Amino acid sequence: MTYPKGWRAATALRGVTTGDTVKYETVSYDVLQDSPVLAGRFHREDDLGHNVFLNTVADDPKYLAASPAQLSLHRNLVDQAVKLFGARHFDHYDFLFSLSDQLGGSGLEHHRSSEDGVGAKYFTDWEASLPDHNLLPHEFTHSWDGKFRRGQDLWTPNFNTPMRDSLLWVYEGQTQFWGYVLEARSGLATKPQVLDALASIAAGLDNLPARDWRPLIDTTNDPIIASRKPKGWLSNQRSEDYYNEGMMIWLEADAIIRTGTKGTKGMDDFARAFFGMNDGDYGELTYTIDDVAQTLNSVYPNDWKAFLTQRLTRTGKGAPLDWVAASGYELRYDDTPSVFTKAVSASRKTLDLNYSLGISVGKPTGATVSKISGVMWDGPAYKAGLTVGQELVAVNDRPYTDEAINDAIKAAKGGRDPIRLTTKTQGLVKTYDLRWNGGLRYPHLVKVAKGDGPLDKLLAPRP
Ligand SMILES: [Zn+2]
Helix, strand or coil, rough: CCCCCCCCECCCCCEEEECCCECCCCCCHHHHHHCCEEHHHCCCEEHHHHHHEEEEEECHHHHHHHCHHHHHHHHHHHHHHHHHHCCCCCEEECCCCCCCCCCEEEECCCEEEEEECCCCCCCHHHHHHHHHHHHHHHHHHHHECCCEECCCCCCCCCCCCCCCCCCCCCHHHHHHHHHHHHHHCCCCCCCHHHHHHHHHHHHHCCCHHHHHCHHHHHHHHHHHHHCCCCCCCHHCCCCCCCCCCHHHHHHHHHHHHHHHHHCCHHHHHHHHHHHHHCCCEEEEEEEHHHHHHHHHHHCCCCHHHHHHHHHHHCCCCCCCCCHHHHHHHHEEECCCCCCCHHHHHHHHEEEEEECCCCCEEEEECCCCCEEEECCCCHHHHHCCCCCCCHHHEEEEEEEHHHHHHHHHHHCCCCCCCEEEEEEEECCEHHHHHHHHCCCCEEEEEEEEEEECCHHHHCCCCCC
């Protein structure tokens, strides 16, 4: 492979470089398919230890300015992951990390590498890039959960055989779980920041009308029936919730194990038993739901098959949040968005009013108008007749700004007056009265009991 002059190419494949040409080793077709290349002119390479490399390519050299402190957090990630899982399912591992406002975001796992795309200012505006700090912990976890251990119906002997997704609540759900845990243990985010992220996820599921009718297991069909196309009423249809509600299963399992064993065991023991065999093997080892239940039973005897089946098939209001109370926390709402919610709103260019008016408002870069980007099914905005795509023109007869709508929600708190929203859609101007007197609402996990609970122990770094 000959690259443009001066470019550096990173991949899980190894080869001999002469000038701008790399002669790669001969590998099997499977390994070739699983080994993409990231090449670029502005690059840096950092050794994270344990034969893991962070290969970074950026839009401009100035974005490559990672500080020693930031790099040590990334080394912590690798160290904590190896401590957690025990065995490594790679001989070497390469993060193919792109910092770009042109390429857009990406996260795609491979056995010995991952394609990781975030905004250009990941290193250079560390606080603002907080939502992106979860990406590398998540994709790295996939080397164990997804690439090495693979759901039996997802594993196929060749690329002609269709895959089936019934175990994605392990593949993605437990990867979400370890992704957040490793993000906290490594210090890529602080514990309060990770608690804020979990609060945001828990609140999203706890207020999701679609949970009334659609069980979690059915969302594992989403990659096939929806393939990430936009949905009209996301809150009443739900989407790939095997990620985040899948994570709830493991948060709860950890709390059950830690409580039942008086803190001597937890999901760490499951990780060792389920992922920590065959050191150095980057093949695949398949499993069924019975294998998952059996491994849980070997850690802490319980009717895990019934637990998992119920979590996967039950419908009804409210998310499974027993793990919150079991750790001495409460999911509470107040009028101040968390640092995490603020960072997500800023990076997505949206205003999150989901738990008050039941809308989110979007103003993409370069747009001159703000539009409703999401409406909660059965929420105050829904009941008033608002829908996605309407341009917001005025709030209480004053020109629309994010500040104006926040002020109007605050002013209506505890009173009886409606909030008047004027919208414009395809040349038609219309005014709606919204009945909402509950003020601004943003979720937080608040510690209400003394001492460290299961969640606190789970998020603490391993020595
Ligand atoms: Zn994933």
